[in-house]
Amino acid sequence: MRAPGGPIVVVRDNLNTHLAAGLKRYEADHDWLTAVRLPPYAPDLNPVEAFWSLVHRAMASTAFGTPDHLDRVLRRELRRIQLLPRLIDGCLTVTVLAVLAMNPPTPS
Known part of the structure; x- marks a missing residue:
């Protein structure tokens, strides 16, 4: 995958698939991606x-x-x-x- 032209910020909720280890690794491996997790409610x-x-x-x-x-x-x-x-x-x-x-x- 090619990195985008600038940083990307993803705001996500606490759906169980959003908390998966693979997704966390992906986020950690891509410095152009920042994930912000919402509180439970x-x-x-x-x-x-x-x-x-x-x-x-x-x-x-x-x-x-x-x-x-x-x-x-x-x-x-x-x-x-x-x-x-x-x-x-x-x-x-x-x-x-x-x-x-x-x-x-x-x-x-």
Whole structure:
């Protein structure tokens, strides 16, 4: 694999595959890659939590009759968020990632 033109910072959660020894070795062997691990529950760092909160709120009072019904409503809500940039901006604003984007960590 060819190294990219600059450093890459990966922010990851604590999914068991993200903690695998092989992944840790890969990260250690590539100085252009910096991995930052989120705490076990960090909604203030993870904008996905805000997105799922919006979806959950929109779907909370729906009784799904079939898996297909659930799929249709979920896709509709995700599409609604996608088409409203102010919602996406809001999800990012509630995190501290805006600060990290302006001051990215330097690889050690």
